[in-house]
Amino acid sequence: MTGTDTPAEPGALVDGPVVPASSLQVYREVGDLKRLRDARGPGSLADRAFVRSWRAVLADPSPGAVERVALRESAHALVAARLAGVDAAVLELAGLTRGERLDVLQRAFDAVTSSAQGALGGLGDVRAALEADPVDEDALPAAPEFVHALVRQPRAGATHPVRPRVVVEPPESHGDHCFVTAVYSAFVAPRFGVGRGEAFLVALAHHLPNGDLPDAGFGGEVLLGEHYQRVLAALEERSMAQLPGALATRLRELLPQRETTGTPIGRVFNTADVLDRVLQVHHHARAAAFTAAQALDDLDIVHPGPVQEFQLGVLAAAGIPVR
Template identity: 40%
Template sequence: MAGPPLMRDGTGAGAAAPPALRELLVELNDLKRVRSAGRQGTIAERLFAQGWAMLTGGARAKDVALDITATALAATRLTDLDAAFLTAAGLSVAEAANVLRAGFDEVTPDLDPDLRARLRARLTAQDLPDMGAVPGFVGALADQPRAGVTCPGKPRILLEPPENHAEHCLMVAVYGVCLAPFYRADPGTVFLAAMAHHFHNAAMPDAGFTGEMLLGDHLLPIMEVATGWALAELDDAGDLRVEVERARAILPDDSTAEGRAFHAADCIDRVLQIAQHLRAASLTMGTVLDEMELVHAGPVKAFHDRVLRDMRIP
């Protein structure tokens, strides 16, 4: 039996986004805040740099999209227990891949089955792609804080620590790949557009919506100049500049499947970034002790419980 007619977003019910992916996207968002000793920046910031090094090294955008997204999904639970660490600590390549797939499997049951299989396959042993030079805009975007919550005519709301533009671009890129099947969009195009959608902020400080409105007619020309500076860094990377410019053509609106996947990812990330601050502020000790088992099962749990009770903690 034929299903209902498809809407522009590729669904019969007219839904604008797939609610089944909500919990995954919420959890993925924390990669913008996870750090480890001996590694510079958050996981998201480092994956942003890795993605651009793969692109300048000649890897195809669709391959980079799958590799980076698979790595991000595995890291959602495993954080920096990645292939490099696991093999350095004595695991075989196959054993490390099994660990990564276990982490991946925990968070991806609701992904599109075909996309999930393609991503999971990226966590098997394979030769690493050639890495090219990391463009200067990568470090600049990592140094550039996002504006916080701004609204014309009102003082801004700053929530510390702020995310940076590299973290935001990476997360939108990964979200875009996860959302692409829902919109019937090409994940490589969405990924590349998202990785490049804040090129202007490599040089242009972020004053948010308020600053954009105050710039008025000057906004677009300034953004064009600043974007050109970043694009020029790709001139020696084969056809990459042309591919990036072609992908960025989806950014202005939601008239294409790729545009809808990108804008859904961008919107979700912007709001979840604020939601995590609110979630932390409303955290209760009941959640920490009872649901999350901060004092967890083990040979000394009974003693721990007595210590806390006698100390009247919490």
Template identity: 50%
Template sequence: MEVPRDALRAALPLLREIGDLKRVRTADSGTSPAGASMAERAFRRSWAELARGGDPHEVAVRAGAAAVAGARLAGVDGPVLRRCGLTADEAADVLGRSVAQHADSLGQSTYPLLRAALPGLAEDPHEDLYGVPHEDLHEAPHGDPYGASYGSGGEDPAPRFAAALCAQPRAGATCPGRPRLMVEPPESHGDHCWAVAVYGVLLAEAFGAEPGDVFLLGLGHHLHNAVLPDAGFSGEELLGEHLTGVVARLTVEQLAVLPGPLTARLGSLLALREAAEAPVARAFHAADVLDRVLQVRHHARAAAFTAEQALDDLDLVHPCAVSGFHRAVLDAAEAV
């Protein structure tokens, strides 16, 4: 089957870096006992904006721009830069430097599209990019993983299923008839769905798809797991003839909480995922399979990590005003 080989190869290093936002947390990540990842926070923000009637294309482009900027800046996003005293223009410039480092990984139309969205990511130092107070958005009470009091006014600005998906772990690698491969810590469904959504935005051009549609399909393709714990492919095989009905019923339940037009649009998109024929479905499936494989690759790299990689490849003791002293201490202690 023909696929855009060059575009996929060019995008892969960037997708790998963006995927690490599933594992980046900051001091204000208090939306669950373990702390929400940057990916989970972005997942909930996107659903909050969509539930308010936000245009999926605009939400998708902003989320894609924020993800590419975050690939190198991690938790240093627009509101953080403004909180640190930068003007809106200065903050947008910093975000732009990060995005520019990945220009070669992005399509000719996608790169300027993301660049144009950057000023909107740095407009207000006290609000997140969807108008929710920044301190409220990231500070649901500990022990409240479903976000009953999350956000301003005691109400979660995102649909309730968004918090449930962030609390629902992914199954990891499973195979019918075999024990599962357990890796710690597991990613959440919020992590995965966000990654698939933003990967889809970045791959949409290569597949001739509309970014907003791919983004929406990526965000919503596991709605049923807001209720159904993930037992992986092995569990799906055991559910057997019940699987299709269970997934359909639970998906309809979650769709019902969304505004009517959004329910209709997402419902029609979800129907396309059964095949890889429509451009939006092809971009979605490419993003989905890449995220699943990159997640496994991450655990493999982490398990094989050595001190030499940090010291030599990543220059852990990097040049600075006191690096000579640092090296003298390490040599004297025979620590390297």
């Protein structure tokens, strides 16, 4: 979605850049949850977290409970950046005690956040959320249909009204984008004096119209022209009608702020949204430029260990270069 932004006040960004360059690697790794999968369910880890987040919000949409959802999901997104689908449930299945599980989760959290060298700001409340008991997903209410539709709905990618679409495969889903934008929003919210829960909720809900509206991107918005806002409003209401009244009322108050940078919530959302959209493009550019040497030299795909020499010998004899 796009809108006419009101310029932020000169003092809106305090204490340097909201997203310092030294923190970008963390954002990139969290964005990769769109591309990580495991055998426990369909879709990416981000898609599944998007559905789980909505179900948790519906279970208790009070501000305090939504704050806890934002903290928990942000904490586990950081853990998953390094451990992928290895979470507390998997570790419990393997027989680790609660203390051992927490130790592993905290170790992964610290490993990924250390690359930012403190540039992400204070994350003590996020890290502390790892100590909470895992969510009993079986006890959560079902997600509304628009949530599942957003997981099925692919993002348009780069489009323009008078130029051919740039098609990249595989496309991310709206669930992917909304969840990652929600986590980014939770990261930057304190910089603008916004609660992490409120910021998370706005981003989680910011594509409600796309439950019914296939994504034609910027090009589609321009070509819909004078009809665009009416189409958007009508289809947003179709999704909003699937929510409890109090939550829908709250979102009707919050969501218009995504179209401006004149409010703290608007600045949080637009920071997170543009980061995710542009880092997604950078991901595809990096994937297209990936070389075998990066995997072999930089990532040690033939891992150091007792069998490495044998494996390198196999590759050399087969004529497969490894250096």
